[in-house]
Amino acid sequence: MAVVFSKPKALTDAPLHYCPGCTHGIIHRLVAEAIDDLGILGRTVGVAPVGCAVMAYDYFSCDMVEAAHGRAPAVATGLKRAMPDRIIFTYQGDGDLASIGMAETVHAATRNENITVIFVNNAIYGMTGGQMAPTSLPGQVTQTSPYGRDVKTVGYPIKVCELLSALDAPYYIERVAVNNVKHVMAAKKAIKRAFENQVEGRGFSLIEVVSSCPTNWGMTPQKALDWVESDMIPYYPLGVYRDKSKEAE
């Protein structure tokens, strides 16, 4: 018998604190698998966000830094400039990356900073108990949009991939999802590619992962994944938004 699937080495043995069915665990694993596959564990440094994934520093077995809310791309910039031969990634949620840290995100992208950004979009603030996120859908009911997100007063969700792909600089931008096996396999490929780009010195790669929050959406884990398919993906279409390797051809 040969092992065809087991926990990657880039994850520690610490049990994840996430709620049952939270897709952070899947995305953590995909990041860890990419690190394992590329053989870069010993020279990778990760940056954890503020939000549900704040304790990601306990879960990845590479060196880790915990950043202030939204500042991960700036911290990653510092790490990369100090250690150009190290592989630096950030792991950020929607509030962290697209609200409080929008300036850091946009500017790291426009510098084509040679880092890998994993952006988890589940359209809600999970850690603080389910408030409206910059990516909450129009009409979405949250603790701070109890009557549904009213686009007339709070505006529309931010589509990060579309926004960043308006910039000239960033090397690779792709949106994936983890709501079924097929999407997970595509997400794995995208995340690995984002790390490969950095190893090759190509520049800024961002992978947006459309994911779920069963607890704060008030759904069972499977229902939440169904909602990703029926409501999230139509608003956040999956696909490659920027691929400079193609443009060079």
Add this chain to the structure above:
Amino acid sequence: MAKVLMKGNEAIAEAAIRSGCRHYFGYPITPQTEIAAYMAKRMPKIGGTFLQAESEISAINMVYGVSSAGCRVMTSSSSPGVSLKQEGISYLAGCDLPALIVNVQRGGPGLGGIQPSQSDYFQATKGGGHGDYRLIVLAPASVQEMADLTAKAFDLADKYRMPAMLLADGTIGQMMEPVELPEDMRTTVYEKPWAVTGTENKREHNIVNSLYLVPEQLEKKNIERYEKYKTVEKNEVMYEEYMTDDADVCVVAFGIAARVSKNAITAARAKGIKAGLIRPITLWPFPKDVIARTAEHVKGFVSVELSMGQMIEDIRLAEGCKKPVTLCSRVGGMIPSPEEVLKAIEDMEGGAF
């Protein structure tokens, strides 16, 4: 060693480079932009990093990243920009990370003005950001000290694993004076086994973090940090005493205010008034002991400040309210004249306060 004529801000930048700092992040703001401009010219030539960040917040977080990697790093700004950096400074303190933050102060609050000030004394010495922490705060009073204290700040930050601040003001920043700069201003090279340089699959992963969800652990961490601060207070106090031995009136002033005060003391002595000066060089740790000792033989103290009375509180605490302490201050970019300081000395001497 040959002396060169330099602007205060440039002396900071050159001294930083000679102290082994190869990473600078900043955002333009008057009156300290010369530091960024100097770094922009020099860093690319010596394989270092100069990066104009998108904001002060980003700049301090880039500093946080480099410091996590175990390298010497700095940022500089002026008052409103330093307010923005407070979040990152608190995180540096909470992660026990060394770094140098330069504040070439201007008048405030708010957008204030662009002329010299010392009104960020509270912010620098009492915290500034959230949580229980201290910064080592050094106050240069000459262009030479801009350089020397920059080197000192890097050294102390590494030695104690804590951020240090150079609290200058617009006058010293813009002033030109001859300076002596040794080729290598590093004193000790500190090992940083805690740095996140990649495990190389040879050790457990390092984590740079300030989150402690278990209150007992967070309390312990804070208490340990304050034990360290006690050591700093014991070992690292720096000050200059000027004619205090026989003084009846003791002026306390730092930075540009101390220079003005020296002129006033000369004038007072010419009039037969025995005046002296204590010039704190470290604002934290504050030179409490020398002030307490001096309180034994003077009639009183005059705190000369470019603020509405901030350091005066520390003087009162240090001398234990035994003697009167008066304030001689100008703010908003104004600097007290030697005559104004002399008047304050005379008032103290004559008991008219």
Add this chain to the structure above:
Amino acid sequence: MARITFDEDVCKGCGLCVNACPRKLIVLAKEKINKKGHSPAEITDESKCIGCACCAMMCPDCVITVEKQEVENG
């Protein structure tokens, strides 16, 4: 032939593996509770498992290890 192993006490009983299995071989244990207080996932008939690892791919907690008989050359 394949073998799947559940790290039972790490399982949170979310059931994503149950839906992911193309052969519907996984259930949440009805009369068992793990250390965390969840009903852990278990396989009903391992002989029918094809070792596709779909369950493991959807598991957020790395509960599942999948092994498969190596195909002989020729």
